[in-house]
Amino acid sequence: MPPSPHTALNADAVKLAYRRWAMVYDTVFGSISSFGRRCAVTEVNRLPGTKVLEVGVGTGLALPSYNFDKRITGIDLSTDMLKKARQRVARHNLSNVENLFEMDAEATDFETGSFDIAVGMFVASVVPNPDRLFAELKRVVKPGGHILFVNHFLAQKGMRYYIERVMAPASKALGWHPDFSIESLLPPEALQRAVLQPVRPFGLFTLVHLVR
Numbered sequence: 648m649p650p651s652p653h654t655a656l657n658a659d660a661v662k663l664a665y666r667r668w669a670m671v672y673d674t675v676f677g678s679i680s681s682f683g684r685r686c687a688v689t690e691v692n693r694l695p696g697t698k699v700l701e702v703g704v705g706t707g708l709a710l711p712s713y714n715f716d717k718r719i720t721g722i723d724l725s726t727d728m729l730k731k732a733r734q735r736v737a738r739h740n741l742s743n744v745e746n747l748f749e750m751d752a753e754a755t756d757f758e759t760g761s762f763d764i765a766v767g768m769f770v771a772s773v774v775p776n777p778d779r780l781f782a783e784l785k786r787v788v789k790p791g792g793h794i795l796f797v798n799h800f801l802a803q804k805g806m807r808y809y810i811e812r813v814m815a816p817a818s819k820a821l822g823w824h825p826d827f828s829i830e831s832l833l834p835p836e837a838l839q840r841a842v843l844q845p846v847r848p849f850g851l852f853t854l855v856h857l858v859r
């Protein structure tokens with residue numbers, strides 16, 4: 648069994664947490680996570696294929712950075728975060744953002760093989776069941792397509808490991824799991840094939856890339 652985070656967040660807890668976060672999310676979290684987001688979108692932009700699914704699109708911070716030939720569908724559980732994303736799309740006139748749906752990334756309405764690329768930025772440690780998230784992305788991405796995540800994963804040792812363990816009980820208030828391990832997301836076979844790249848600041852986040 649993969650180690651699972653101490654405190655599980657269910658869908659209602661996610662919605663409640665992000666109702667609170669929506670107003671201040673960009674100010675509080677936007678800049679610390681910007682490099683990781685940029686790395687993931689740069690990778691998406693250089694990959695073949697045009698149909699992109701962004702899961703946990705949030706306030707849509709990444710949306711203006713996609714190349715215009717990428718046709719984006721974004722989904723999120725939180726009405727309040729999506730409202731911000733829709734405002735951003737209108738503000739930047741992002742006609743390549745085709746859809747923004749309120750939808751659970753663990754169980755989407757999309758047909759099998761609908762997308763060339765799926766990307767989840769800072770969402771894997773928030774969803775109630777990360778293993779189901781990965782299984783669903785595998786289903787909706789075409790064989791030969793690409794699955795990317797950028798996320799914070801539990802440190803293996805050292806001071807960060809202890810800090811993250813201590814912070815774990817605050818998961819509900821934070822809206823993410825500080826003690827989230829990569830094994831909770833990827834089964835061993837996928838973990839073996841995944842390309843992992845630490846990203847700034849301080850390698851706190853990791854870019855994960857898998858070919859479907």
Ligand SMILES: C[S@@+](CC[C@H](N)C(=O)[O-])C[C@H]1O[C@@H](n2cnc3c(N)ncnc32)[C@H](O)[C@@H]1O
Nearest residue numbers: 665703704705723724725728751752768769774
């Ligand atoms: C930390 S925010 C990341 C937002 C955005 N990806 C970014 O880079 O700023 C996590 C987002 O995932 C969403 N989320 C959590 N669980 C989800 C699920 N099962 N399906 C869809 N979205 C989910 C939350 O509502 C929230 O907007």
